Amino acid sequence: MQFSCDPDQEGDDLPQYEHIYQNDFSYRKHKKQKEEDISICECKFDFGDPDSACGERCLNVITNTECTPGYCPCGVYCKNQKFQKCEYAKTKLIKSEGRGWGLVAVEEIKEGQFIIEYCGEVISWKEAKRRAQTYETHGVKDAYIISLNASEAIDATKKGSLARFINHSCKPNCETRKWNVLGEVRVGIFAKETISPRTELAYDYNFEWYGGAKVRCLCGAVACSGFLGAKSRGFQEDTYVWEDGDDRYSVDKIPVYDSAEDELTSEPSKNELTSEPSKNVESNTNEEKDISTENHVESTALIVQQSDSTPMEVDIVTETVKTETAEDMKLLSQDSQEDLSQKTAIVSRVRGNSIKIKSEPVPKKRGRPLSSGKTKNVAQKQVDIANVVQRLASKEAQDEILKYEEVKKEAAVRLTSLYDEIRPAIEEHERDSQDSVATSVAEKWIHASCYKLKSEFDLYSSVIKNIACTPIKPQDSKNKPVEKGNDDQSKIMEEA
Numbered sequence: 001m002q003f004s005c006d007p008d009q010e011g012d013d014l015p016q017y018e019h020i021y022q023n024d025f026s027y028r029k030h031k032k033q034k035e036e037d038i039s040i041c042e043c044k045f046d047f048g049d050p051d052s053a054c055g056e057r058c059l060n061v062i063t064n065t066e067c068t069p070g071y072c073p074c075g076v077y078c079k080n081q082k083f084q085k086c087e088y089a090k091t092k093l094i095k096s097e098g099r100g101w102g103l104v105a106v107e108e109i110k111e112g113q114f115i116i117e118y119c120g121e122v123i124s125w126k127e128a129k130r131r132a133q134t135y136e137t138h139g140v141k142d143a144y145i146i147s148l149n150a151s152e153a154i155d156a157t158k159k160g161s162l163a164r165f166i167n168h169s170c171k172p173n174c175e176t177r178k179w180n181v182l183g184e185v186r187v188g189i190f191a192k193e194t195i196s197p198r199t200e201l202a203y204d205y206n207f208e209w210y211g212g213a214k215v216r217c218l219c220g221a222v223a224c225s226g227f228l229g230a231k232s233r234g235f236q237e238d239t240y241v242w243e244d245g246d247d248r249y250s251v252d253k254i255p256v257y258d259s260a261e262d263e264l265t266s267e268p269s270k271n272e273l274t275s276e277p278s279k280n281v282e283s284n285t286n287e288e289k290d291i292s293t294e295n296h297v298e299s300t301a302l303i304v305q306q307s308d309s310t311p312m313e314v315d316i317v318t319e320t321v322k323t324e325t326a327e328d329m330k331l332l333s334q335d336s337q338e339d340l341s342q343k344t345a346i347v348s349r350v351r352g353n354s355i356k357i358k359s360e361p362v363p364k365k366r367g368r369p370l371s372s373g374k375t376k377n378v379a380q381k382q383v384d385i386a387n388v389v390q391r392l393a394s395k396e397a398q399d400e401i402l403k404y405e406e407v408k409k410e411a412a413v414r415l416t417s418l419y420d421e422i423r424p425a426i427e428e429h430e431r432d433s434q435d436s437v438a439t440s441v442a443e444k445w446i447h448a449s450c451y452k453l454k455s456e457f458d459l460y461s462s463v464i465k466n467i468a469c470t471p472i473k474p475q476d477s478k479n480k481p482v483e484k485g486n487d488d489q490s491k492i493m494e495e496a
């Protein structure tokens with residue numbers, strides 16, 4: 001449904017967007033909640049005590065999880081399905097000078113009360129970044145992208161609920177909270193305090209909001225941070241700052257907030273609220289919508305990316321998997337701990353003698369962005385193993401290096417073929433969940449990657465050890481024995 005705030009107000013800058021009551025999943029499928037993942041509370045409905053049906057003490061409520069219809073012991077009396085049933089507080093739109101449209105409370109809203117869901121299109125961070133840049137390029141000042149989880153965002157620019165109109169304040173009366181609803185995370189706006197009727201709703205965009213251009217904050221709070229979402233501009237490099245002169249709104253007619261008083265709640269001026277409120281305003285409805293019963297499950301996932309130097313790099317997103325990876329690394333390193341201490345000793349000896357190993361740095365490329373928004377620069381070092389081997393006099397040393405080189409090659413082949421094997425899974429997840437693959441697939445990848453890294457470490461350690469400790473063949477005569485500590489030793493390192 002194409003929705004505009006006030007169809008009668010011709011010529012005004014009415015926002016055009018599609019009004020939705022639940023998130024739009026055009027970019028990926030809804031997750032399906034498995035039966036074994038449904039949390040069933042222990043509430044018992046008592047007719048004499050209406051709060052007994054999934055109130056504050058409900059185990060699901062405590063863990064920010066909505067009860068699943070058909071599984072709650074309170075049945076139709078369950079009060080913990082507010083997102084699903086769109087049980088919103090009554091609010092209305094106002095024109096808040098300097099900040100476009102805003103949302104005000106129509107009735108008193110209690111502290112902690114669910115006000116409205118922040119609905120929009122669920123998109124990947126990659127897509128969110130692309131869109132934020134596009135919106136900015138097109139001069140869209142108002143930004144509606146907020147964080148959903150580590151890999152996804154909600155964009156309410158074109159499709160959204162009335163929550164998209166809630167402005168920012170550095171001293172807010174609302175806050176966002178994430179709830180698990182039928183296996184999907186959803187974002188709700190909740191009251192931080194009791195809010196009286198006609199008070200403008202505002203939450204702190206910091207950490208949650210990903211705007212386009214920089215916008216000066218007009219919240220009027222004493223401790224105002226100066227710019228909107230100043231702390232959450234994770235992926236946004238500073239491009240353009242909206243200044244007073246080029247505002248879509250007139251900034252000199254400033255805020256409805258009383259900065260002198262710096263009250264917790266900021267009352268929009270009487271003018272705004274009383275001037276044709278029925279015209280200016282679109283109340284939200286508590287109307288129950290036909291919510292899809294498709295359930296979904298949230299799986300722990302890793303972001304897997306291909307890099308230029310290795311077929312793929314693994315960037316771990318969730319804490320659980322981070323721990324597992326650390327464990328994996330520990331196990332791998334335990335295997336070779338003895339080896340390692342020996343090698344470390346040799347490496348420090350070589351360092352102590354100030355011998356440099358010359359390597360061929362591949363021209364630095366700008367690394368691909370990781371999910372965290374950071375980039376990784378991979379400078380590839382190449383050692384000419386054949387040259388090193390040829391220059392060593394000891395057969396044992398040569399054999400050792402060649403053996404490690406074989407293992408390294410085999411590890412690289414193993415990683416490449418594993419990539420081919422899991423490519424369909426990765427591609428499917430790239431389509432559905434934007435770069436995320438299942439933990440089992442990623443675990444395999446981590447093992448193969450660690451094996452490859454270890455094989456490289458073994459090879460280069462062996463090269464260092466043997467260059468430092470075994471005789472070098474003279475340049476002119478391959479058979480002439482050379483004494484340790486000969487100048488050739490540093491030369492071979494330079495050449496290697």
Ligand SMILES: C[S@@+](CC[C@H](N)C(=O)[O-])C[C@H]1O[C@@H](n2cnc3c(N)ncnc32)[C@H](O)[C@@H]1O
Binds near residue numbers: 098102141167168211
């Ligand atoms: C999520 S929208 C809020 C609704 C918006 N006012 C509208 O008319 O659609 C966010 C945008 O509102 C404006 N805005 C919100 N809070 C503001 C504030 N405290 N100071 C200045 N502009 C604000 C900014 O243009 C921002 O990009």
